[in-house]
Structures are given as C-alpha cells and as structure tokens.
Amino acid sequence: MNVLLKSATIVDSKSDYHNETVDILIENGTITNISKTIKNKNNYKEISLDNLHVSQGWFDSSVSFGEPGYEERETIANGLKTAAHSGFTNVIVNTNTNPVIDSYADISFLKSKSQGHAVNLHPLGALTKNSQGEALAELYDMTTAGAIGFYDYQKPISDPNLMKIALQYASNFGGLVFAFPQESKISRDGVMNEHITSTTLGLNGNPALAEELQIARDLFLLEYTGGKLHIPTISTAKSVALIRDAKKKKLDVSCSVAIHNIVLTDSVLESFDTRYKVLPPLRTETDTLALIEGLKDGTIDMVTSDHNPIDVEHKKIEFDYAAYGTIGLESAFGALQSVFTTKKSIDLLTKGSERFGIETAPIQVGNKANITLFNPTTVYTFSKDDMLSTSKNAIFENYKLKGKTYGIISNNKLVLN
Numbered sequence: 077m078n079v080l081l082k083s084a085t086i087v088d089s090k091s092d093y094h095n096e097t098v099d100i101l102i103e104n105g106t107i108t109n110i111s112k113t114i115k116n117k118n119n120y121k122e123i124s125l126d127n128l129h130v131s132q133g134w135f136d137s138s139v140s141f142g143e144p145g146y147e148e149r150e151t152i153a154n155g156l157k158t159a160a161h162s163g164f165t166n167v168i169v170n171t172n173t174n175p176v177i178d179s180y181a182d183i184s185f186l187k188s189k190s191q192g193h194a195v196n197l198h199p200l201g202a203l204t205k206n207s208q209g210e211a212l213a214e215l216y217d218m219t220t221a222g223a224i225g226f227y228d229y230q231k232p233i234s235d236p237n238l239m240k241i242a243l244q245y246a247s248n249f250g251g252l253v254f255a256f257p258q259e260s261k262i263s264r265d266g267v268m269n270e271h272i273t274s275t276t277l278g279l280n281g282n283p284a285l286a287e288e289l290q291i292a293r294d295l296f297l298l299e300y301t302g303g304k305l306h307i308p309t310i311s312t313a314k315s316v317a318l319i320r321d322a323k324k325k326k327l328d329v330s331c332s333v334a335i336h337n338i339v340l341t342d343s344v345l346e347s348f349d350t351r352y353k354v355l356p357p358l359r360t361e362t363d364t365l366a367l368i369e370g371l372k373d374g375t376i377d378m379v380t381s382d383h384n385p386i387d388v389e390h391k392k393i394e395f396d397y398a399a400y401g402t403i404g405l406e407s408a409f410g411a412l413q414s415v416f417t418t419k420k421s422i423d424l425l426t427k428g429s430e431r432f433g434i435e436t437a438p439i440q441v442g443n444k445a446n447i448t449l450f451n452p453t454t455v456y457t458f459s460k461d462d463m464l465s466t467s468k469n470a471i472f473e474n475y476k477l478k479g480k481t482y483g484i485i486s487n488n489k490l491v492l493n
Contacts, residue, residue, distance in 0.1 A: 077102070077488045077490055079102050079123060079490055080100070080123070081102070081123050081128065081130065082099055082123065083128060086098065087418065088426075093110055093439065093440075099112070104488065105445055105489075107445050110441055121490070125449070127453055131426060133166060133426070134166075135164065135426060135428055136159070136168065138308055138309065138380040139155070139383045140229065140383060141385070142385060143173065145174025149467050156190060157491075158464040160193070160484050162464070163448040163449075163484060166429055168200060168224065169200065171227060172229040172384075177200070177201055178213040182201070193489075198224045201213060204233070207228035209228060209234060212241065215246055215251055219251060227308070232256045234260060239294060240301055242303075247302065250304070252304045252306055254308055257291045257307050258287055258290055262283060264282075266281045268345050268357045269342040270283040279396070280396075288312060291318050295318060299325065303328070306331065307330070307332075308331070312363050323375065330431050332376065332378045332380045334356075334379075335379050335380070336354060336358065336404065336471050337363075338364050339415060339472075350391055350393070350395055350469075352471060377428055379425070379427075383405045386400075387467055401469060402470060405465070406465070407462070410478055446486050453478070454479060457475070458476075
C-alpha cells in the first residue's frame with residue numbers, strides 16, 4: 077500500500093513533528109518521508125482532506141462482538157470494519173460470546189477470524205470456565221494461543237479465594253487478571269444508579285457502594301498476592317480515590333472508564349430510554365467530575381467505548397428487562413471532545429495499549445504506519461446514518477458531537493470513510 081497524505085497536522089507528542097502540518101509519504105506500509113511538501117513522483121494515491129489531522133492509531137480496551145453465537149448482534153468482520161471506520165487500529169475483544177471464550181481453541185478461532193484486517197484484534201480469555209465464577213479456566217493455555225488477559229465480562233468474581241488464586245497463578249507467567257467492580261449481593265437487581273433519580277422513577281437502584289466494596293476487596297487481594305490487576309469501567313468518585321491510593325502504594329493495578337460515564341449522568345434516565353441502560357450504570361455529576369479528574373491526573377489509565385452491540389429484541393423492551401450495553405466505537409471521538417480538548421482526547425484514545433503489551437510506534441520516518449485520520453472540528457448530530465454496527469443501540473444517538481474520523485492506515489491497508 078503506497079499513499080501520500082497532503083497537509084496533515086500531526087497530533088502525536090512522541091513524534092518530532094508534533095503539531096506540524098506536513099506531507100507524509102507511506103510506501104509498502106512504512107513511513108518513508110515526512111516533509112513540508114513532498115512531490116508525488118510515483119503517482120501514488122494522494123489523500124487531501126479538509127482539516128486533515130493524524131495521530132497514532134487509536135486503542136480500545138473493551139469491545140464486544142457477537143461472534144461466535146450472537147452474530148445477529150455483530151460479526152467479527154463487521155465489528156473490525158466498524159472499528160476501522162471509527163479510527164481504531166487496535167481493539168481488545170471481550171469474552172461474552174456463546175460459547176464463552178475460555179480455551180486455546182476459542183482464542184485461536186478469534187485470531188484466525190481477524191487475519192487480513194486493518195484492525196488488530198487482541199482477544200481476552202475468560203477468567204473462569206464458561207465465566208461461571210466457579211473454577212479457573214485454562215489461563216496459561218490461552219496465553220500461549222494469544223490471549224492478553226483474563227476477564228469474565230461484566231461478571232464479578234464473588235469468591236475472594238478464587239480471585240486470590242487467579243492473581244497468584246497468573247503472576248507465574250505475567251498474566252493480567254481483570255476484575256469487574258461489582259459486589260452482586262449489594263447491587264442485587266438494581267438497574268440504574270441508586271440515588272434521587274432512581275427513587276423518583278421507582279426503579280431499583282445499584283448503589284455506588286457495590287462497586288467500591290468490590291474494588292476495596294480486590295485491592296486487598298492484590299496487595300497480598302503481588303499479582304497484576306486491571307479493573308475495567310469504574311464509575312464512582314470513591315473508586316477513583318481507592319485506586320489512587322493503591323497506586324501510591326505501588327500496587328500493579330490499572331483501570332479504565334467508559335466514555336459515556338464521563339459524559340452523561342443518571343438524570344438522562346428520566347425518559348426510561350433503554351439505550352441509557354449500561355453497566356456500570358450512569359452515576360451522578362459528582363462521580364463524573366471525579367472520573368474526569370482521575371483521567372487528568374493519571375489515576376485512570378485509559379478510556380474505552382465499552383462497545384457492546386445488543387439486538388433490538390433485547391434492548392427495545394421494558395426497562396427492567398432490557399439488556400445492558402451500548403455501541404460506542406462510532407461516537408467515541410466526538411463524545412470525548414465534549415469533555416476534553418482535541419489534544420487530550422487523542423492522548424486518551426492512544427493510551428493504555430502498553431499495559432497489555434501491545435506495541436505502538438510514533439509517526440516517524442522508518443516506522444510502520446499505524447495512523448488514524450480525522451477532522452477535529454466537524455460538528456454533527458450523531459444519527460443512525462453514522463452507525464456502522466449491525467445493532468443500533470447507541471447511547472449518544474441524537475447528541476451533537478464534535479470531531480469525525482476519516483479512517484485509518486494500519487497493517488499495510490488503507491480504510492477510508
């Protein structure tokens with residue numbers, strides 16, 4: 077793949093050309109020249125787009141596709157296509173499939189299905205067999221097949237001894253254990269944040285305490301075992317404080333936050349619209365402000381779209397019975413820019429991959445091109461026309477967003493919208 081990018085503003089603090097507007101020549105997937113002006117001597121494909129900006133390829137640490145088992149929600153092929161058109165070059169894929177991804181063969185299946193795509197798929201393996209929380213899955217075998225961590229997606233491990241053993245065992249080969257932050261005996265059948273809005277609406281509440289108790293327990297276990305822990309999608313102010321203190325103790329812990337949890341609060345549920353039903357639930361303004369501060373000071377290591385396509389039969393029903401989840405790849409950039417500057421938004425979209433051993437490369441001559449192309453100033457109303465996922469359960473539908481992607485260059489492939 078040979079291409080010449082014209083008048084591209086580089087947003088990459090690790091590049092020598094950060095904040096400069098330049099031409100970028102890419103030959104056979106490698107950056108061979110960066111200069112103010114490059115003549116197209118070989119008549120390569122030339123890309124000249126309005127207000128073109130480029131950065132290192134974006135990374136998402138929590139993406140769900142339906143395949144295998146729920147192809148009506150999303151296939152791997154369409155999921156990776158959606159990720160590419162949304163600006164992502166690396167995605168970590170969750171285990172919430174049927175069957176659950178919990179064996180060497182399952183990991184190999186995902187890896188083989190993702191071959192030949194511009195986007196790199198990095199599979200997680202289930203932490204416990206069939207994600208039932210009773211016995212550890214074959215963690216080491218899945219690692220040798222290519223699993224980069226172990227997670228029972230949105231299912232907390234209720235048995236503290238099992239979590240202790242998981243941390244101890246995985247530490248033998250540097251495995252990263254995920255721990256969903258929810259104490260189920262506290263959250264019970266809560267469907268939204270327990271607060272004033274839940275009382276007003278008469279909906280069962282899921283209190284912040286359920287998340288914070290689980291995080292406190294898991295951090296104690298981490299301190300005891302000395303393992304590696306990742307806490308996905310935290311949502312409360314006290315959770316940020318707990319993890320901040322753990323990092324001061326030099327515990328090997330990282331965490332993420334879903335983009336919708338830093339943009340929206342539980343007040344939007346007054347409409348009973350099930351697209352706002354997510355897990356963890358949308359919290360209060362106090363929580364969103366603390367989460368934003370946690371991203372600013374580095375307590376929270378990364379953002380995620382927590383992209384989770386749900387078919388209409390399981391989403392467009394009574395609120396109590398609707399499935400949790402929203403699609404988020406397509407709206408991630410525009411939603412982030414409602415909170416942060418372009419520079420900070422790009423910083424957050426390119427952070428976190430090192431935690432999982434995923435290599436990145438700055439936009440420099442001699443490096444493989446792993447690049448996202450975007451326009452940071454485009455303002456538009458996010459609608460079904462912008463949704464590439466098979467499922468259309470978008471939490472940001474009808475919201476005004478700022479910033480649109482043009483596509484990616486990755487794996488010697490060009491994907492343009």
